[in-house]
Amino acid sequence: MTGSAPRGRGSSLEPLGKRESLRDRVRNALRAGIISGELAPGAVYSAPALGARFDVSPTPVREAMLDLVKEGLVVSVPNKGFRVTEVSEQDLDDLASIRLLIEPPTVREAVPRIPPGDLPALRELAQAIVDAAERGDLIGYIEADRVFHLTLLGYAGNRRLADVVSELRSQTRLLGLIPLLESGRLGRSAAEHHALLDLVEAGDAPGAEAMTHRHIGHVRGLWAGGP
Template sequence: METAPIAGLQPLNKRERLREMVADALRAAVISGEMKPGAVYSAPTLGTMFGISATPVREAMLDLVREGMVEALPNKGYRVRVVPDEELDEVTHVRLLLEPPTIRDVVPVIPRADFPRLRELAQAIVDAVNAEDLVAYINADRVFHLALLAYAGNSQLSTIVSELRSRTRLLGLTPLLESGRLEESAVEHHRLLDLIEAGDAAGAQALMERHIGHVRGKWARGT
């Protein structure tokens, strides 16, 4: 049975990098829970939502299959993988080992001239919440955090964290959005930048630890 349209999957500009754009949008939809765990989606139906053919959707879905986010079902489509709580706990643990210490270390190396751009990235997260667009929220959140980690100059770290974020599931985002509480988490990105601008490395690390902790708390369960 086909599922209902997914909020945030909008028609795309066909002249742009379709496969990458589709893959990014689908990842965000899976992580946010817009694409339901266990549900089956067909490439033609998703292509219609995007306003494109099914071919780039199938290509993007193959990326998600390799990443373990969905499972290919012959002649049916793609099923969103259900991630056990134990795996989510392990992913969160590894992120806590990697991201907060890295944020602490990059505080003194981020140039003052870069903060206007970082503020724009943080505001994009807030804007996505105000627009009630969870797919845009997940994408904006990913771009912001990877931009901060990039100052560490370690491409392997950025790749690992990006993959870990893709394996996360934030099924509680919808009730948080509906209750208005997701905006609090969105604004938290500006508070993180406040600490970084002030040179408070320890404070930035602590905030990042709380931020990731939300993944297995209110973001995951909507509580």
């Protein structure tokens, strides 16, 4: 059955970076929609339907979806559109375990390398997550969260590691985000990003590592609808 593009929450296509092309923006929004579950696992979506949602032509949507095929997030269905890939519970457990091995120690390594002059820009990225939560924009939340964490990890100076984490994050599903938003608890989770930056600003690398570990735990627990 071909799914219609969901409307309402997260339907805007606001750029997070001035250098992003339309194709990049559409791809990032579609990826976030898949991760949050707004684009349902197993459902098939056509490029025209998704283009209507984002108020763009089907062409950049089709191009973006082909990029997501390479990432394994969707598969092409001839004459129908693209089917969102389903991820098993075991897959989610494995993804969370790998992220816990990689990200917390990398954040610890990054903390002493972050120049104090960069903190205001990092605060802006953290605030973008809070703002998206406050307006109920799940797609904006996921994308802002992705930009924040990959930027933070980038200070460790290992580009390949950041690429691996980006791929792991793309494969994650946060199907618990909608009930989290509806319960009013998403804002508290968003605020953790400022708390993490408080530790960074204080030069507390072990504390930042511990908070990152706890934060990722939410991905597999509360955020993903797991235990």
